Amino acid sequence: MRRTASRPPTEAAPETEPEPAAPVAPAPAAAPPPVQQPQLSTEFAFELPRGYVDESGTVHREGVMRLATARDELVPLRDLRVQENPAYLSVVLLGRVITRLGTLPQVHDGVVENMFASDLAFLQDFYRQVNAEGHTRAEVSCPHCEQPFEVELGGSRLGES
Numbered sequence: 001m002r003r004t005a006s007r008p009p010t011e012a013a014p015e016t017e018p019e020p021a022a023p024v025a026p027a028p029a030a031a032p033p034p035v036q037q038p039q040l041s042t043e044f045a046f047e048l049p050r051g052y053v054d055e056s057g058t059v060h061r062e063g064v065m066r067l068a069t070a071r072d073e074l075v076p077l078r079d080l081r082v083q084e085n086p087a088y089l090s091v092v093l094l095g096r097v098i099t100r101l102g103t104l105p106q107v108h109d110g111v112v113e114n115m116f117a118s119d120l121a122f123l124q125d126f127y128r129q130v131n132a133e134g135h136t137r138a139e140v141s142c143p144h145c146e147q148p149f150e151v152e153l154g155g156s157r158l159g160e161s
Helices: 070-078 080-084 086-097 109-113 117-132
Strands: 043-053 059-066 098-101 137-141 148-152
Touching (some): 043 117, 059 086, 059 117, 070 086, 080 086, 086 098, 086 117
Antiparallel strands (some): 043 059, 137 148
């Protein structure tokens, strides 16, 4: 048997048993990143197809409409003009929710009633789009061909739901 040269002594391991490590508290879970809530848009820009012509002959086409409140839809119902002629509801209602039209200092039902019929129809449709935002539509499937499509569940006139 052959012997090799002895090596220098290494540090001897302690004869005692190692102490158990102190329990490490789990690191607190990182807070999830804040969920970005979509901003609620309350005002919507529009451009009239023809434009409102004021007393001086200026044409006003660009405007802003805000979301309607329950009050906006209820107050016109007490208006005598609406009680006498329900079709006037949309005129009074639009006069409340249009906040800007061109350079006019104020928009009211008197402005709306002097708009061209095509602009009034445009604003009625725009009002429905802005205020319904998909809540009155439902996606369904054709029972025969299974093709998906949307149906309108809400009322057909402005102010109806």
